[in-house]
Structures are given as C-alpha cells and as structure tokens.
Amino acid sequence: MRDELINKITNKQAQAGVIGLGYVGLPLLVEFAAKGFRAIGFEVDENKAKSINEGHSYIGDVPATRLNEMVKSERLRATTDFNNLSDCDVIIICVPTPLRKTKEPDVSYILAAAEEIQKRLRRGQLIILESTTYPGTTDEVLLPMFEETGLKLDEDFLLAFSPERVDPGNPQFMTHNIPKVVGGVTPDSTTAAAHLYSQIVNDVHAVTSARVAEAAKLLENTFRAVNIGMANEMARLCYALNIDTWEVIRAAATKPFGFMAFYPGPGIGGHCIPLDPHYLSWKARQHGFDSRFISLAEEVNSRMPEHVVQLVADGLNDERKPMNGSNVLLLGVAYKRDVDDVRESPALSIIDRLRAKGAKVRYHDPFVKELRFDDAHIEGSGEPLSSVPLTDDELRSADCLVIVTDHSDIDYQRVCSVAPLIVDTRNALNGDVRRGSKARIIRL
Ligand SMILES: NC(=O)c1ccc[n+]([C@@H]2O[C@H](COP(=O)([O-])OP(=O)(O)OC[C@H]3O[C@@H](n4cnc5c(N)ncnc54)[C@H](O)[C@@H]3O)[C@@H](O)[C@H]2O)c1
CATH class of the missing domain: 3.40.50.720 (NAD(P)-binding Rossmann-like Domain)
Known part of the structure; x- marks a missing residue:
C-alpha cells in the first residue's frame, strides 16, 4: 500500500x-x-x-x-x-x-x-x-x-x-x-x-515515531515560553535595579556562542506559546511527573500584564493623576507585530485590569479594527472596543500611552513628540526614536 x-x-x-x-x-x-x-x-x-x-x-x-x-x-x-x-x-x-x-x-x-x-x-x-x-x-x-x-x-x-x-x-x-x-x-x-x-x-x-514528533513540537514551544519567562523576570529585576534591560540583552547577545537573545514583553499571546506547554505538563502529570520549568514560566509570564498596569499607575502617579478616570491609549492589541491575531493577547488582560481600576481605555491597531472580549478566552468584562485613528489629538489627550504591540507601520517619532507619557513594553522607542522626544518614557 x-x-x-x-x-x-x-x-x-x-x-x-x-x-x-x-x-x-x-x-x-x-x-x-x-x-x-x-x-x-x-x-x-x-x-x-x-x-x-x-x-x-x-x-x-x-x-x-x-x-x-x-x-x-x-x-x-x-x-x-x-x-x-x-x-x-x-x-x-x-x-x-x-x-x-x-x-x-x-x-x-x-x-x-x-x-x-x-x-x-x-x-x-x-x-x-x-x-x-x-x-x-x-x-x-x-x-x-x-x-x-x-x-x-x-x-x-x-x-x-x-x-x-x-x-x-x-x-x-x-x-x-x-x-x-x-x-x-x-x-x-x-x-x-x-x-x-x-x-x-x-x-x-x-x-x-509520532510520539517523538509530537514531543519535539512541545519542546520547541516550551523552550520559548521558558526563555521568554526568564527575559521577563530579568526585565522586572532590571526595573527594580534601575538598569536598562534592553541594553543588558544587547550586550549579552554579543557573545557568539552559548547565548540566544530572548526579549521581555507585556506577556505571551497567540494560539501556541501560552497553550502548548500545558499539553506537555498535562501529559507529565498523567505519569506522576511535575514539570516545574513550565509552571514557573507560566507564573512569570502571566504576571506581566499586571506589571504593565503597575507601570502605568506609577507613571500617572508621578503626574499626580489617579488611574481612576485617566485616559489610557493602547498602541497595538495583536499578540505580536504585524499580525491581526488577538488570541490570548496580553492586551486583553491589560485592558481588563485598567478598566477594573476605572481607567478610560481606547486603542489603536492598524490590523485589529474591533476587539471583543468574548473572543479572548479571558474572564474579561466590558464593552467591545474599536480601533481609533492615531491622530495628534488622540495622542495628546491620552494621559498615558502604552505600546503593547510594536507594529512596523507606526511613526514612533511622531508618537514620542506628541504623547506626554508613554509606557513602552517592546522597546519600540529605541535610542534614535527617543532622542529629542518630549514624552516621559517608562520602559519595561
Ligand atoms: N497559528 C499558529 O501560528 C500555529 C503555529 C504552529 C502550530 N499551530 C497549531 O496548528 C493548529 C491549528 O491552529 P490555527 O492557528 O491554524 O487555528 P485556526 O483557528 O486559525 O484554524 C483552525 C480552523 O479549523 C476549523 N475547524 C475547527 N474544527 C473543524 C472541524 N472539525 N473540521 C474542519 N474544520 C474545523 C476552524 O473553523 C478554523 O478555521 C493548532 O493545533 C495550533 O496549535 C498553530
């Protein structure tokens, strides 16, 4: 046959x-x-x-x-x-x-x-x-x-x-x-x-065997989840120590062997990285095995949206503004750059948390025209949102702008020159873009 x-x-x-x-x-x-x-x-x-x-x-x-x-x-x-x-x-x-x-x-x-x-x-x-x-x-x-x-x-x-x-x-x-x-x-x-x-x-x-192929896929994505978890932990540590995480990673990445750069972010999203490791840990449990790396990575990664909201609160606090009633504009809601996929996107959890604290949330995403929370598989509440145009008025009236997804086709220089306070979770505003900017920028 x-x-x-x-x-x-x-x-x-x-x-x-x-x-x-x-x-x-x-x-x-x-x-x-x-x-x-x-x-x-x-x-x-x-x-x-x-x-x-x-x-x-x-x-x-x-x-x-x-x-x-x-x-x-x-x-x-x-x-x-x-x-x-x-x-x-x-x-x-x-x-x-x-x-x-x-x-x-x-x-x-x-x-x-x-x-x-x-x-x-x-x-x-x-x-x-x-x-x-x-x-x-x-x-x-x-x-x-x-x-x-x-x-x-x-x-x-x-x-x-x-x-x-x-x-x-x-x-x-x-x-x-x-x-x-x-x-x-x-x-x-x-x-x-x-x-x-x-x-x-x-x-x-x-x-x-089929089992080897099944396990290989889960190893690949668990490897990513664990390493992103480590980068996220490092980012939080660097924030506490007032060290630039991105500069640290750039420096470490000059080593030509034994290091592979992974980057922090607002949390993991998509249909793969947040989910696949659970397939492996579930199977592990059937065999009385506790997959500790997977649990730890999940714990660290799933706390990132909470950390981002804390950065927003800190930034507003410095301006003597409460979160309650402040206008917060998210730039990007897709789970990663240049895609329209919002499955498991950390933006959804961030919006949910901001709203729970009374912030008035809007977003701009050139790939995602509408955001419905029932699609998001989160226990989220609230009304659906539509992407707003990224006008100067919109940028100016935001008490805080949060870059959640670093889509390519955004004029970050203009964003920096108009928005007063920015939380950048992706290092979208790297050196050249930040130079000469009037905005106060808080980086992950
Ligand atoms: N999206 C990725 O980047 C990616 C990468 C690698 C692996 N995967 C894996 O590939 C698989 C598919 O993921 P996806 O992102 O393409 O999902 P998807 O949701 O984009 O597409 C799945 C499609 O299957 C259809 N469908 C559901 N049940 C069906 C049925 N019984 N008969 C016929 N069609 C049916 C749905 O309508 C949908 O169009 C998942 O296991 C995912 O983990 C996804």
Missing part, C-alpha cells in the same frame, strides 16, 4: 485534503496546489469555505492573487461537505487545540475531524495530524478510532504526526522553507509522510 501511495504522490496524482483552514491549514493547502496536487480544504465555517472559493484570502500570509489563481485553475477548492474526504489520498488535520478552563488539553476538534475521517476511511489513505498536541495523541487516540473500521494500519492505511511550525507574519520563513519534522506510527507511515512533505518543503526531518 505504501509504495502505491508513494507512486501516486510522485506523479502528483494523489489528491490532498486539509481539514481546518486557519493560519496553518490554508497556507498548507495553497502549497499543495502550488506544487501541482489537486487540493481540497475542509471547513466547518461556511464563510471561510465560500471566501476561499471566491479567491478571497483571510490569512495575511496567503496573498489573494495566489489563492485566486489556484481556485480559477481548479487546483484548489474548499468545502463543508466531508463526504469529499473519501476522494482524498492524503488527509492532513489542522484544527485548533485549545485548553479547557481547567488548562487541560481540549482535543475535541481533533476528535471531531477524526470522526469525519473514520466514517469514510478507505484503503490507500495516509492520515497526518498537524495540530499541536500531547505525545501519544496520534497512536493512543487516532489509531484505535481508525482501526475500529476494520481496516489495518500499514496494510490499508498509514498514520503520522507532523508538527506545524509556521510563524504568521514572518516573510522570511514560510511553509516551503521551514524544515518539517515527520514521525509515523509505523516506519511505512513515516516513509510515506516524509515523501509527501518532500514535495512541498525543502527539508524534511524524519523521526522514528
């Missing part, structure tokens, strides 16, 4: 299906179509499927012109009809993997996608899970579901895990030039999945 599928892949006769067309799934679908495969995307959201079929991209990293060209040439389409899964030789699952309120993994989206596959599984198919999850999901959860159909692994179907490493908003690294780790539940599964990805990415790294 493996060799038949490999031949079909080599000849581009294999049909590729991607389930879940978000930040991960849509770029992947486009990559398959670009490399000559017939690509079909499966969505539960009718609006997304419709938008794709009309050639409209809702993902920043996928240019509408590229998508449109593929739709027009009938190489790519999207559907909400899962019956089309039986036409696919390869099916890749890219659905969300959030946390429950208890911070335990919520694999219900994976299960829902797998049930659709299970109903239609046929001989000759390769199933790959790309959603980030705990080690064991592919062989402990998916394999038994697919074997319930009576079909046999290796004889009838193949199953693998391949973590997604896409970095939305990063123009240097896209799907095709980010090395791809691939681990099959069996050696045949690894071989077929590695062959598939070698058609669309430059560099494939095969490992001996």
